[in-house]
Amino acid sequence: MASNEATKKMDVTRGTPRGSSTPTPPRQTPPARPAPKRTGPLEFLNQVRDEGRKVTWPTRKETTVTTIMVFIMVVLASLFFTVVDQAMRYLVGLVLGV
Numbered sequence: 001m002a003s004n005e006a007t008k009k010m011d012v013t014r015g016t017p018r019g020s021s022t023p024t025p026p027r028q029t030p031p032a033r034p035a036p037k038r039t040g041p042l043e044f045l046n047q048v049r050d051e052g053r054k055v056t057w058p059t060r061k062e063t064t065v066t067t068i069m070v071f072i073m074v075v076l077a078s079l080f081f082t083v084v085d086q087a088m089r090y091l092v093g094l095v096l097g098v
Contacts, residue, residue, distance in 0.1 A: 039047070058066070092098075
């Protein structure tokens with residue numbers, strides 16, 4: 001039964017054939033898209049330069065404030081993990097009796 005003949009037979013208890021009674025229509029193939037235009041190296045570099053001009057670069061003040069915020073978060077995270085590490089070390093020492 002390599003071709004799944006069981007689904008093609010009549011269901012004896014119901015008396016109706018299995019599966020849909022109307023065949024499904026074949027799928028339509030999507031319309032062919034035209035081949036994309038190839039871009040040369042000079043045109044590519046011009047496009048890169050144009051996209052670079054669209055970027056909104058941060059000001060010196062924004063960069064400084066963001067850098068300070070990152071350093072503060074690093075210090076806070078290191079303090080948090082140091083406290084958690086010491087607490088876990090203490091608890092493990094109590095449990096193991098070392």
